[in-house]
Amino acid sequence: MENDQDKIINNVTSGEYKYGFHSDIEIDSIPKGLNEDVIRNISLRKEEPEWLLEYRLEAFRHWQTMTIPQWANLKIPDIDFQDIIYYAAPKKKQGGSQHANSIDPELKKTFEKLGIPLEEQNHLAGVAVDAVMDSVSVKTTFKEILAEEGIIFSSFSDAVKEYPDLVRRYLGTVVPHTDNFFAALNSAVFSDGSFCYIPKGVRCPMELSTYFRINAANTGQFERTLLIADEESYVSYLEGCTAPMRDENQLHAAIVEIIVENNAEVKYSTVQNWYPGDKEGKGGIFNFVTKRGLCRGENSKISWTQVETGSSITWKYPSCILKGDNSTGEFYSVAVTNNYQQADTGTKMIHIGRNTKSTIVSKGISAGHAQNSYRGLVRVLKKASGSRNFSQCDSLLLGDKCGAHTFPYIEVDNQTSIVEHEATTSKIGEDQIFYCNQRGISTEDAIGLIVNGYAREILNKLPMEFAVEAQKLLQISLEGSVG
């Protein structure tokens, strides 16, 4: 019986990575290595203004004084930062501009294969996409329709050219280049990403999304997203990512900054599905991401939802700085680790304003030899009277070789606030499986059902199109892992 179960677990968790293909696209890249010349070269290729180059160089100089953070519950192999290509772009066809309608058919095919059609008429209604491959944005859809509402949605590079003042005003204000090792690195070498500005009083009529694809080998991806929601506005933003299967590890170090003004709301959803490495733990993406939102205005709100199934190592703490009175921060997360994946993920909720509220719901699922940690900080400052936090962090273990860990930090400096944290760790319920078996459901299906039920609360927070995708992803991630 035990053995049978182990076998089934094994089957359920050993599913194949569906997006591991490589596209044969001609690449224009710069040589491996990192130094000031490389940074100047990136900046030059992107035709950037002087101030941005200065920003990059300052970040780079700071980065050189830093060391890789060791505090996470992760075994991070040595990364040789000189052995990475910091800029790789699909080659522009002779005579055609990259952002015109003449997209390389191979590129188009790649994104189609990923389920992201670049032609607007083929696209899911109501979703605008910025498609990023390696270091550049290849296409941003529905730009014109959005512009009618005054919404700016473009690649980061275009935004630097078209709205330099906006970019300059907000860049690095939420995540300064000194924030941490990977943030400094990103600030020095970031290539592309998305820029989004929702003007005062506008409710964005469609979902905005960015799709990140790593394609070139030996390349690092360092994208940067900047999202500004002006007063009384609303936007729902989605982010997805995949990479080819390769034996060597690839580095991804991104920054997302969000600024939310009075009465505005941003909903940011991520389905992270970078290549997780193979069953022996070979290859996969090292995913080191700094995501942070500033609820600057009163009654502002940021809601992070993430489904983390990919990457060999995930190091990621989407956070909210609740500065405006009555502002709200939410963090909903499902993190699945299987085989030799490691994840150290969670959030920070910094309560600065009065009557600020935060909710944290984190569900970790660990299988195979994986290690899955929740790490979170709830800090209530002295002036944040009447603030509330509730955190619930649950871990589910599938199999006896994996680990699940919970590291909450709670720092309260205010008497009228209430902070509650609860966490549980348990094995998947044998009586639940038995109950399903007794009703004629196979153990494999039962586990699928139970895991999905377990993650339901989070999946329900995702926009429809993503929720279905995420649910499938959960099943695939755990395929062949069950017991």
Place this chain on the structure above:
Amino acid sequence: MNVHNDCRERYHKLYEKNIEKIKAKSSPYVNACREPAFEKFMQLGIPTTKNENYRYTDLSHFFNYDYKNYFLPGREDFLKAEQFRCNVPDLDTHGIILLNGFYPTLTDKLRELPGGIMVGSLNEAAKTFGDKIAQHYNRFINGDSDGLVHLNTAMAFDGIFVYVPSGVKLQKPVQVVNLVDSDNDIFNQHRNLIIVEKNADLTLIICDHTLSPQKFLTNAVTEVYVGEDSHFDIIRVQNEHNNAAKITHTFIHQEKNSTASSNNITLHGGLVRNSTHHFLGGEGAECSAYGLYLSDKFQHIDNYINVNHAFPNCRSNQLFKGVLDDMAKGVFNGRIYVMKDAQGTVAYQKNNSILLTDDAVMDTKPQLEIYADDVKCSHGATIGQLDEDALFYLQSRGIDRREAQLMLMFAFAHEVIQNINVEALRERMDSLVMQRLRGELSRCANCMVKCG
């Protein structure tokens, strides 16, 4: 970084200056542990807030300070100890006194109680019970990240030794009255070793008091071995003045089917740091770790608790509660660690704190680290205020709001106190907690238990 190095240098000098004196009167086995321990200390140093386990507790104020250190007691110390009486009503115990880290009697340094139980000076026991010492001394500590444990091993001279042979169940608790009293600012490091053999039973009460208002720093290590099928309770009552720092490290090693509990009641103290380690080192072992902290003014109380499930089918429970007033700071750092094959683990952890002012601070870090899958683990932490509905209910029965608050705070604290299995002590604690909450114990240069 400089401060850090200076600090290490200070203790290096102290070691050089005193080690020969200390060694001259210690047993060879204990002496053999000193040098390697000091080397480890020199690597690790005095913990700073960069050390994850000391993240919220800054020790530098007490460690970067020149104490008049002395490592051997004088005659006047013995006289002082003779005068001390503990007056908890009806508390019937085998009492022993430790003064400034020494066992302060000239004769009778080891007492034999019925059943072959030995109680007395560790320094003396190390000479007469060499084999027991070799078996257990310095075996259960875990100082991987804590230089202070090694500093103690390197320089501690004396402390308490208790030995309970197999099959012996001591009915009366052993009570250690741990006094610090001096005309000088002193730094004391003592070491206790408690051995409870198979199928035996021991309750140990440790009362920490300061009797004079000088600046004191204590760094104490207690090692406990709990044999198969045995039962051990340790209750520590801390009542020191605001200029005293007390750092305790308690390592409880439990064998198969043993049960143990630790209970740290901190009523008063300038800086208190209790680290308690329960190592469940045999199948079916169970432990409970309790703590209560009541603090005000600028007091700082830090409880670090580490429960290590190394074998299958063990159970553990942690409950730490506290009330923080004025500018006091509370820290809870709890850890449940479940090792790879510790299947069938059941482990709980709870930390509840009440803040009475906006200047009080509570930092809590409950952690679960789990490497086995057949486990039931949970933790919960809350920081907040008294329940308004309960307050109203009491008020609606004619009870004054202030009184209602006190009743609720008392009830809150009682959840920890009720786990003390020595009735007389439990009752005494209840009344001390009530007095403490009423603010009647805030002047505390003289001991709260009104002893001596």
Place this chain on the structure above:
Amino acid sequence: MLIISNLKAAINEKNILKGVSLEVKAGEIHAIMGPNGSGKSTLAAVIAGRDLARITEGTVTFMGKNLLEMTPEERARQGLFLGFQYPIEIPGVSMMNFMKTAVNEQRKYKGLDPLSASDFLKIMREKKELVGIDSKLTNRSVNEGFSGGEKKKNEIFQMAMLEPKLAILDETDSGLDIDALRIVANGVNKLKTPDSSVIVITHYQRLLDFIIPDVVHVLYDGRIVRTAGKELALELEDKGYDWIRKEIETSGLS
């Protein structure tokens, strides 16, 4: 004894009581009935001094004094008792300590010495018998682990201990089976003196079979829409609240 006039109260900007007027004289038993959400429990809470609702208008006098100026404990010491719909569990506070504190606070207010331990125990024993509460319950923490019926009996026991001039029983019958209901009602009747008054707040008529009211009020949408003798309760039982609702709507009162 109790005079409420034009009392208005709001919770989170929502008006719950929209002008309640009511007078209870010494010795009377009043029943306040009404559908869910009509404001019955809010009225009880406001009289007892729970600050969840904000009073926007009106006065409440009790024994000639302005009740709204008093803290909840002052109201209690004046002789006002609220039997809670959901009695609060207070872990760690023993029933004994709780009642002793409450009784002695009241005595202190009246200028009496605190009761000796033996006198207190004697009174506890008497009252326990009077209301038929299991003596084990009084050895536990306040309401902790009590069943629904035990909690309600405990409320009546506390009422017996505190001997109020006016007792407001908020849905004391909810969640009780018929035997428990009879015990609770008997307790209330035994405790009733010619000078003391009771307000029974209830949904159903059945409690009023045991505690016979002198006056019955119907509270609907924050107002008292009808006041009559005990026969009104029977009529309501017969026709339900819809009947009242329709009448009000047709008369354009609401």
